[in-house]
Amino acid sequence: MIGKLIDFKINGDNRGSLIAIENNHNVPFDIKRVYYIFDTKKDVRRGFHAHKNLKQLAISVSGSCKFLLDNGKDKEYIELNSPNQGLLLDGLVWREMFDFSEDCVLLVLTNEYYDENDYIRDYSKFLEEINND
Ligand code: TYD
Numbered sequence: 454m455i456g457k458l459i460d461f462k463i464n465g466d467n468r469g470s471l472i473a474i475e476n477n478h479n480v481p482f483d484i485k486r487v488y489y490i491f492d493t494k495k496d497v498r499r500g501f502h503a504h505k506n507l508k509q510l511a512i513s514v515s516g517s518c519k520f521l522l523d524n525g526k527d528k529e530y531i532e533l534n535s536p537n538q539g540l541l542l543d544g545l546v547w548r549e550m551f552d553f554s555e556d557c558v559l560l561v562l563t564n565e566y567y568d569e570n571d572y573i574r575d576y577s578k579f580l581e582e583i584n585n586d
Pocket of ligand 1 (some may be wrong): 500
């Protein structure tokens with residue numbers, strides 16, 4: 454698999470559910486940045502980039518969305534539709550996100566601050582980078 458799915462333990466009782474995420478315990482990196490994508494309009498596709506070094510863990514804490522992952526050789530489609538499942542993206546992976554439900558809140562944890570220099574936003578440059586790797 455290109456992306457790795459991680460199941461989080463749900464602390465549930467008759468009041469409801471709670472999930473805790475801790476650095477280097479159930480997330481395999483130190484978390485430096487958290488962002489979330491929400492209010493995504495119908496039929497929007499986002500992403501269209503790869504990262505040179507960034508590690509990310511994406512969780513659809515509400516609703517659902519789909520990922521297309523591409524490592525230059527293979528493609529993979531993953532639907533995130535549960536707050537207790539995280540998608541780990543590490544290494545050179547082209548990603549696109551689509552089919553966001555109206556209520557989707559996509560939470561992303563990363564191991565680095567935002568850095569535009571870490572992005573590859575051109576698919577042909579992504580393929581070149583893969584071949585140089
Ligand atoms: P963008 O990279 O277009 O989002 P996506 O890859 O999900 O389609 O990011 C949208 C805007 O938000 C863009 O102007 C960059 C900015 N941004 C930050 O300022 N900090 C961040 O951590 C991220 C991920 C984006």
